[in-house]
Amino acid sequence: MSKISSCFHCGDPCEAETIVFDEKNFCCNGCKVVYEIFSENDLTGYYDLQNAPGASPNETEGKYDFLENTSIAEKLLEFNDEGTQIITLYIPHIHCSSCIWILENLNKLNKNIKASQVDFPKKTVRVTFNSEGISLKEMVVLLGRIGYAPYISLDDYETEKKHRDRSIIYKLGIAGFAFGNVMFLSFPEYFDVGEFWLEQYKSTFRWLMFTFSLPVFFYSASGYFISAYKGLRAKVLNIDVPLALGILVLFVRSTIEISFDLGSGFFDSLTGLVFFLLLGKFFQQKTYSFLSFERDYKSYFPIAVTRIKSNGSEENVQVNTIEKGDRVLIRNDELIPVDAILMKGKALIDYSFVTGEIEPLEKEVGSKIYAGGKQVSGSIEIETLKPVSQSYLTQLWSNQVFDSDKENSFSSLTNTISKYFTVSILMIALVSTSYWLVVEPGQAMNVFTAILIIACPCALAMSAPFALGNMLRIFGKLKFYLKNAPAIERLAKIDTVIFDKTGTITTNTKNVITYNGTSLSIREESMLKSALRSSGHPLSRSLYKHLNGHELVKVQEYEEITGQGMQADFGADHIKIGSASFVSAGEMNNGLQTAVHVKLNEEYKGSYVFQNEYRPGLSALFKKFASEYELVILSGDNNGEAAVLKELLPSKTKFLFSQKPEEKLNYIRSQQQSGHQVVMVGDGLNDAGALRQSDVGIAISENVNVFSPACDAILDASKFKELYSYIQAAKGTRNIIKMSIGISFLYNIVGLYFAITAQLSPVVAAILMPLSSISVVVFTTLMTNILSRKLK
Amino acid sequence: MSVIYILLTISIVVAVLFFILFILSVRSGQFDDTYTPSVRMLFEDEVVKEDPSVKKSTIKNREE
Structure with missing residues (x-):
């Protein structure tokens, strides 16, 4: 057999046929056509940037006809005026620099396309075109013809165009800008108290600092006030309560100090504090723009x-x-x-x-x-x-679980600690103030505010964001994509792991093939293989690969009936391959299995049975889980494979088969009600409810760019066997946060000493605040990196 | 000695100017996609290499 050549356009092996054009091999006509289009338009640079970057076009007559409907098109277009239209399209195939190049050179393919710009991380292209020369549908069909078919779903139609929320960058920018300038202005007064010229200008300097801190106090820090207010109204002492209190006291005391010429104020500490806090928030906000964690059925319909x-x-x-x-x-x-x-x-x-x-x-x-x-x-x-909305599958989304917010019901480590922290700080403040009221009443107010300022839990508030943010990045590099940082904390607390079966613990390809029936001779197998060669059906392809090392025989006549099977003539012999009904092997068909039946010269030979292949490392993974976690298999399938699974998995594993989507959700809810923290690992839309209801829903995906239901995390299928170590790493991260909070307490104790003894000067505050923040950042980053070294 | 007011004013005006430029660049979406431009800037060279005839003629023109 000759060596299989790979397609010049898409890189797939040319199995069924090889088309040679322009001295290059192509696996199908579609790929060849795309090459022709590109070479005619001087766009072969596409192939210089990357080897075989293309996808074979999947042309479907009438697939985009709906774009002719103006009311639908209007909803999709971003801009539509005077013959110019702009649309942003999601193209899943965007994967390399060649894709960017070809899509940004669309104007060479059609002069009515004025401009196109790719956003690579989001896999979108924004096309500006002249709607009088090329209609939206024609433009989209053109993209489809060159192998870049856009994905347009019901979701694009129903959701309003979202504006990017850049407020965190503005807030951080303002705080950083003010922090730098205030630092400069306050520097002279740190050391040179009483110097002549400084005395002359200090009020100018101070009021300038005041001006710089105004936008920081009213805009940059606004999020903390709002959150603290919300927390208090819900009777929760979250971490933002002491933070907001600290910021407020800093601002008010500083303003009073400079108004009555009592001192230089703490504007440096105020702006620095807000800057560092926002930095932590920004760091934690790692998002994977090419992934979507919010998909429901609308993204697919x-x-x-x-x-x-x-x-x-x-x-x-x-x-x-x-x-x-x-x-x-x-x-x-x-x-x-x-x-x-x-x-x-x-x-x-x-x-x-x-x-x-x-x-x-x-x-x-x-x-x-x-x-x-x-x-x-x-x-x-x-x-x-x-x-649509009342169909069997879609009505799952009317379940109230999709309206509730997971983040709100979970109390993070930081908030749990901040409850005690706030109470003890207030106690310390009250006790020391009453002490000073007796000893020296003039200092009492000074001490009270100093305690609230120095105890402002900046470093404490930064421990979790930096540890989790860094872990989020590390997991991302390992192809375990988490929706947000709190998901790591929830993952650290789970005690029950529930798996879906098909597609989750099994691979997407049915590769385990067994033959039942009268054995075939070598010549018969050769004929079988030759007949399969021309078929593109996935089962034919894997069976073709399975029958390795046979000579090919020349096929004289061949016919394939889609969805049924195929028949081929080899001179004297006639072979029929396909479904049970096609081969008329009715009694052999037992519905539960996927099988390809073979009939030779009107004599039934037997069937090749395809079985799901379990993901490599499945047994080992479950064994690791078994010692600490409850294990459940929650499957929508019949119990056809129960026996195999029972042998493969630890004996404590529970099995539940034939579960409807709604029942999966309810099972998880009942587990949670009996006090378990549940992680659900699933893959299909039928798991969507369960993924949502669970504490952490992990979607397994063979190709993270293509498909995953709404979830808290997406795990690349190749990393399935590492899931246990990832959960352990999440636990480790929680311990790092605890240690880091310990460090920030040490700084607070030092600061409180200065505050209670009425010795807190602006320079002490200005040193302690950044120092504690930086040590926490360095500590958490180092520790998470050490922790992740073991991960694969 | 009131020159310090002039210096202060100048330094703050410069600082605020840069700050406004930063805000404007965020607004225009410059930081939304930080990956694609890094690839896009490398393309020009490839296109010239792909079509050597154009390159030659421009060199000739220069020599003339």
């Missing part, structure tokens, strides 16, 4: 579908306007948005979005089809049973 009117004509309508009884046309590769009955055509439905099961299901005319599946063999016509 199409905007519009083709409705067939009673007179037989077709129209594109917005998917929410579909009513019960409507006839809808579903083309190849389109998602079924509603529960319906199949009226016409051969349905082969891929429910991998929903269940994680990749093997498509065959449906006969008259049978019920559930929303969320993808039609993969030709066009079908269906009649709607329920509107």
